[in-house]
Amino acid sequence: MAAEEGKVDPMHQFTVEPLFGTQGWEIAGYNLAFTNSAMWMLVTVIALTVFMVGGMKRELVPGRWQMAVESFTGFIDNMLEANVGKEGRKYVPYIFSLFMFILFGNLLGLLPLGVLGIHPFTFTSHFTITGVLAIISFSIVLIVGFWKHGLHFFSLFVPHGTPLPMVPIIAPIEFISFMVRPFSLALRLFVAMMAGHVLLKVLSSFVIGGINAGAGFAALVSVPSFALMIGISALEILVAGIQAYVFALLTSLYINDAEHLH
Amino acid sequence: MPQIAQLAETYASQIFWLLIFFGFTFFVVGRGMVPKVLATVGQRDQQIADDLAAAQAARDKADAEEAAWRVRENENRAAAQALVAEAKAEAARKSEKTIAATQKRLDTRLADAEQRIAAARAEAMTEVEGVAAEAAQDIVARVAGVKVTKPAAAKAVKEALDA
Incomplete structure (x- = not known):
């Protein structure tokens, strides 16, 4: 980042940089270099595993850490129970993994480690990542739907109580809205994460530019921008949680469609 | 936008490592x-x-035990009250009997005394x-010089006393 010159490229933070294995790590022609993106996924997995292991004491009277872990599992458990019902419990491992993986990735990407010279990478701001997660969720919906209901699963496209003449119009609309689901799922998370990070970077470029331009500009531009950055950082922490929740909630709603049709 | 600019060169690595790490997250x-x-x-929760x-x-x-105890307690109280009432009744009966006997004795003594008084009075009356x-008789003999027989005098006296 060219901060010294007062210029900050707000998109630079999303660049994927190979850390090692740039050349050699090719399988069947695909370059599988271990990038900063992979690095932060690894950090996320380690943080999540450490968090979970801390709550695995299985005490009858839980400590604080165990309480925290149990409140997360209970949160997902209740969400599936409320949206899908009793059958929802078997999806708890997947939805929990999804929610925690996205949540930890979002939050770790927000850490102000740039001060220490380490640049956090938010892998959820890449649609290759969110897209794969969305496709996995959508595949589960399709597999469960066709497994449980067979071809009857197509009745999902005809809402209950549709008059017969309306079916040829309603069914394509329902089909399109169904097929849009993985895209909306993937794009929502990717856009929300990217927009917040870009906004923070743009504001930080205002702060640096104002300071470089002199005391007057610093007071007029940098101070308000910095105040706004603090507020938006708080908002971004909220968004990090909300987007993880929305991803998990929508996945569980789609699974409910697959389990119970309409 | 690096997400699009780098898509061709990085998508394989992104997907590969995501599947590795998300897979680890899911399975472990x-x-x-x-x-x-x-x-x-x-x-x-079960506990x-x-x-x-x-x-x-x-x-x-x-x-349930309290209710049973209460029933038992009530029974005991009722029994105790019955016992007390019986004792009271017994005592009342006994005292009544004593009082009646005393009354009878007093009555007979009273009647006796009254009888004796009446007898004494009657005796005194005849003497009088x-x-x-x-x-x-004497007065008549002295004043009138008439001799009055005893029965006649008695009759007159009786008439005078009774009047």
Whole structure:
């Protein structure tokens, strides 16, 4: 980042940089270099595993850490129970993994480690990542739907109580809205994460530019921008949680469609 | 936008490492740890439910025992009251009998005394009449010089006293 010159490229933070294995790590022609993106996924997995292991004491009277872990599992458990019902419990491992993986990735990407010279990478701001997660969720919906209901699963496209003449119009609309689901799922998370990070970077470029331009500009531009950055950082922490929740909630709603049709 | 600019060169690595790490998350954390945590929570909820049920049972038992004790207590109280009432009635009966016996004795003594008084009075009366008759005989003999027979005098005296 060219901060010294007062210029900050707000998109630079999303660049994927190979850390090692740039050349050699090719399988069947695909370059599988271990990038900063992979690095932060690894950090996320380690943080999540450490968090979970801390709550695995299985005490009858839980400590604080165990309480925290149990409140997360209970949160997902209740969400599936409320949206899908009793059958929802078997999806708890997947939805929990999804929610925690996205949540930890979002939050770790927000850490102000740039001060220490380490640049956090938010892998959820890449649609290759969110897209794969969305496709996995959508595949589960399709597999469960066709497994449980067979071809009857197509009745999902005809809402209950549709008059017969309306079916040829309603069914394509329902089909399109169904097929849009993985895209909306993937794009929502990717856009929300990217927009917040870009906004923070743009504001930080205002702060640096104002300071470089002199005391007057610093007071007029940098101070308000910095105040706004603090507020938006708080908002971004909220968004990090909300987007993880929305991803998990929508996945569980789609699974409910697959389990119970309409 | 690096997401699009780098798409061709990085998508394979992104997807590969995502599947590796998300797969690890799913199989180790999601499948391995989450059920254990949920089982612990379930176990605790079960324990709490059991304890509550046991407490409820103990309370019900205590209530039943209290009710039984109350019935027993009421019975005992009623029995005691019956005993007291009986004793009271017995005492009343006994004292009544004593009072009646005493009354009877007093009545007979009273009647005796009255009889004796009446007899004494009657005796005194006849004596008074006798004395009065003799006095009347004497008075008549002295004043009128007429000799009055004793029965006649007695008759006159009786008439005068009775009037």
